[in-house]
Amino acid sequence: MIYLDNAATSFPKPEAVYEAVIHNMKNFGANPGRSGHKMALEAGRTIFKGREMICKLFNIDDPMQVVFTSNATEALNLAIKGILDQGDHVITTSMEHNSVLRPIKRVENNGVENTIIQCDERGELDPKLIEQAIKSNTKLIVTTHASNVTGTIMPIEEIGKIAKEHGILFLVDAAQTAGIYDINVSSNNIDLLAMAGHKGLMGPQGTGVLYIREGIDVRHFKEGGTGSKSQELVQPLMMPDRYESGTPNTPGIAGLTAGIEFILEEGLDKIRKHEEELTSYFIEGLKEMKKVKIYGQQNAKKQASVVSINIEDEDSSEIGYILDKVFDIGVRPGLHCAPMAHRTIGTLDQGTVRFSFGYFNTKEDINQALEAIKNICEQI
Amino acid sequence: MIYLDNAATSFPKPEAVYEAVIHNMKNFGANPGRSGHKMALEAGRTIFKGREMICKLFNIDDPMQVVFTSNATEALNLAIKGILDQGDHVITTSMEHNSVLRPIKRVENNGVENTIIQCDERGELDPKLIEQAIKSNTKLIVTTHASNVTGTIMPIEEIGKIAKEHGILFLVDAAQTAGIYDINVSSNNIDLLAMAGHKGLMGPQGTGVLYIREGIDVRHFKEGGTGSKSQELVQPLMMPDRYESGTPNTPGIAGLTAGIEFILEEGLDKIRKHEEELTSYFIEGLKEMKKVKIYGQQNAKKQASVVSINIEDEDSSEIGYILDKVFDIGVRPGLHCAPMAHRTIGTLDQGTVRFSFGYFNTKEDINQALEAIKNICEQI
Known part of the structure; x- marks a missing residue:
């Protein structure tokens, strides 16, 4: 499958990611941060x-401010619900995923x-609109x-910058960009950064991360043994x-670590450029097909x-x-858990x-995708 | 290491667990329940x-009542906080893990x-004391x-039985027993069953399960994309x-599934008998050592x-x-996240x-552990 x-x-x-997962399981499969024997310490x-x-x-200073979660959704829930109290105001955008919108809708019930x-x-956000929406009780801005x-x-x-000027916390959902784009929590004034471990960071499913800037009190929502x-x-x-x-x-975390090491070795620039080239090549190819409507910035x-x-008007699931x-090509049709974006x-x-x-992915993958779309267009 | x-x-x-993890990652590493292409469907x-x-x-009827979590702690938090409301009363025991006690202490703040x-x-519970503790507002009994x-x-x-007679929900923390002891949610009248995937069930870390009996309304604490x-x-x-x-x-779930298949093939009886034999052999060996105090039922x-x-009075961490x-033997000293049990x-x-x-583990492992303990006793 492509x-x-x-x-x-x-x-x-x-x-290296597969190897790290198995190496951990087979050699140091103990419970980390508990016990104290060699295997547990290595874990x-x-x-x-x-x-x-x-x-x-x-560009995070302190490793202790990095929280591992089971996915980006958990990280976003933790940040949103851990920050917002009754009487607070939060600003977000219409392009967010349900992992941002649904928690925000949920806390409406608590008076947020x-x-x-x-x-x-095209999905573009005018940052001035963010600034204009700020009220005296605005506590958090969340954007993908x-x-x-x-x-x-x-x-x-x-x-x-706007968030910092107004003393408002800024939470970024980096599910689609972590491991591909340069994100610097310090120079970008990011207070909370949520991400998936299994997308651009190339780790296994079951991993996510929430970075919390030092000094920010985020309420926890699970208690238990911590060692x-x-x-x-x-x-x-x-x-x-x-x-x-x-x-x-x-x-999972062992695999994620290997994924990040791979990224650091290859270099973010090289990764991003490759993906940009594929995207550009695909968009250019699509533009020649009259029946195809392309969304976003192109x-x-x-x-x-x-x-x-x-x-045309064909159902996306059908395509x-x-x-x-x-054509043995795997894509995702439908709403992608982001109804307001649609x-x-x-x-x-x-x-x-x-x-x-x-x-x-390779240019050849893109060629085959373009060929398939062209073929479908001809059949319709 | 032993x-x-x-x-x-x-x-x-x-x-088979290692193989299942890698097989999934290498062959069907797509996002399950989303998309709809072959790889996603297989996932x-x-x-x-x-x-x-x-x-x-x-012995659960409906697979849709089985919820996957990231560990037993998440399953217990979900069950405890999802059931208990202000004004409710919950009964538990002094032998519980912090993954039960800390959530229960937390909801005290909400008036539970x-x-x-x-x-x-010896850690034994007299079930009569449970029955005597029942009040008109008791909603949940939680025991390990x-x-x-x-x-x-x-x-x-x-x-x-007591829970059923009084119309009270019963949550069992099976972290230490799932995959080893026969647990039947139907005949045992268990309404909610929480477990770790990475202990007796032999799956990878990062997996847990909460079974919720049909018709019980458990509040969720995360929202997001569900597909x-x-x-x-x-x-x-x-x-x-x-x-x-x-x-x-x-x-992780692929590995857990392989772990359960292994258990079903071997048979719970065979697994439990083997572990009982080792435990019995170890306890008998310990009883001959005067300086050793054994806790529990022996x-x-x-x-x-x-x-x-x-x-004797030696610090457990030192031992x-x-x-x-x-001796290259890995054990866990300390409080094991269960202070009230201690x-x-x-x-x-x-x-x-x-x-x-x-x-x-083998009898030879136990022999080496006994030998090591004997040796330490002689040095003290």
């Missing part, structure tokens, strides 16, 4: 190395107000770094134990390697089905057929 | 097969009362199936999507394969350190040295 569904999860992973070092790699990639900034039909529907990149640097202050029946507030109760996904410099299309069955670009009923490329 | 820390996580895993089938295996092992039944110095400190098995069958009802900004209430937002740990029929000891450094057995200051055996 796998063009990297926005859902990256595939394949670097060989603990694996986890700590993972935190250090995250620090290196995002929200403003959802409308993006334009790149839309999972159109790939549209959000101006996080400008938003970070620290075990005599107390109250959850310890030390970092990162506060947020990591129970046995972590050690093999500019690889302004979007992550995610391209959403439709073929996805044909691409799979007839309303924004005008595809709430039809959905879109989403092509998303990864570092291991 | 690994005797299976109560923290089982090691090694059956070969989805992997998850569904996991639910079916859990059903088979615990609790009664913690005192067990005797076996203590992670002394291995003491709790009379879940009797407690289940279902994507057009709605409110979390869908369908099972099990309600509780499984975001990308699951598919390779009866392999009444305890899981967990044995806590101390050597754990010597076992590791000098208060119950009188070891809150000293902690205990915990030996916990798994299916892959």
Whole structure:
């Protein structure tokens, strides 16, 4: 299969990722941060190395501010619900994933107000609208770094400046960009950074990360054994134990660490350029097909390697089905868990057929995808 | 290393578990329940097969009532906080892990009362005390199936009957027993069953399960993309999507499924008998050493394969350190995240040295452990 569904999860992973998972399971498969015997200590070092790699990639000072979660969704829930209290106001955008919108809708019940900034039909956000929406009780701004529907990149640097000027916390959902784009929590004024471990970071599924800037009090939502202050029946507030109760996904984190090492070796620039080239080549090819409507900016410099299309009025699921069955190409049709983004670009009923490329895709993959789309267009 | 820390996580895993993890990652590493292409469907089938295996092992009717979590701690938090409301009363025991006690202490802040039944110095629970503690507002009884400190098995069958008679929900923490003891949610009247995937079930770390009896409304605490009802900004209430937002740990669940298949092939009886024999042999050996104090029932029929000891007044961590450094034996000293259990057995200051055996331990491992303990006794 030609796998063009990297926005859902990256595939394949670097060989070193598979090896790290199995090496951990077979050789140091103990419980980290507990016990104290050699195997447990080695498992603990694996986890700590993972935190250090995250620090290196995002210019984070202190590895203890890196919290491992089971996915980006958990990281986003933790940040949003851990920050917002009754009477607070949160600003977000119409291009967000349900992992941002649904928690924000949930806390409405607790008396947390929200403003959802409308993006334009290409998914672009005007940062001035963010600034205009700020109220005296605005506590948090949440934006995705790149839309999972159109790939549209959000101006996080400008938003970070606005947030800082107004003393508002800034949470970035980097699910689509971590490991591909340069994100610097310090210069970008990011207070909270949520990401998936299994997309651009090339780790296994079951991993996610939340970076919390030092000094920010995020309420935890799970209590349990932390291997620290075990005599107390109250959850310890030390970092990162506060947020990591129970046995972590050690093999997953070992794999994620290997994924980040691979990224650091290759270099973010090289990875991003490759994905940009594929995206650009794909968009140019699509532009020649009259029956194809391309959404978003249609500019690889302004979007992550995610391209959403439709073929005339055909149901996106139908096209996805044909691409799979007839052409052995894996894409994702439908709403991509981001209904407001689809309303924004005008595809709430039809959905879109989403092509998303990864570092291991080749120009030949794109040629075959273009050929398949052309073929479908001719049949319709 | 001789690994005797299976109560923290089982090691090694059956070969099929490693293979399943890698097979999933290398061949079907797509996002399950999303997309719809061949690889995604295969990943989805992997998850569904996991639910079916859990059903088979615990006599659960409907695979959709099986919720995958990242560990037992998450499953317990979900059950405890998802059930209890202001004004409710919950009953638990003094032998519980912090993954039960800390969430219960947390919800005290929300006006949830609790009664913690005192067990005797061997960790035994008198179920009559549970019945006596029931009040008109008692909504939930939570007990571990076996203590992670002394291995003491709790009379879940009797407690289940009491709960049913009084119309109270019964949550069992099977972290130490799932995959080793016969647990039947139907005949044991268990409404909610929480377990780790990486202990007796032989799966990878990063996996846990919560079974929820049909018709019980458990509040979810995470919202996000579920791949279902994507057009709605409110979390869908369908099972099990309600509780499984975001990308699951598919390779972990693939490994867990292989672990359960291994258990079903070997047979629970064979596994339990082997662990009972090792436990019994170890206890008999210890009884000959005058300086050793053994905690709990000292009866392999009444305890899981967990044995806590101390050597005179020596610090448990010191003994754990010597076992590791000098004898290359991995155990867990300290409080094991269960402070009330240690208060119950009188070891809150000293902690205990915990030996916990798994299916892959041998009599020779036990001989070496006994030899090491004897040696340490002679040096003191």
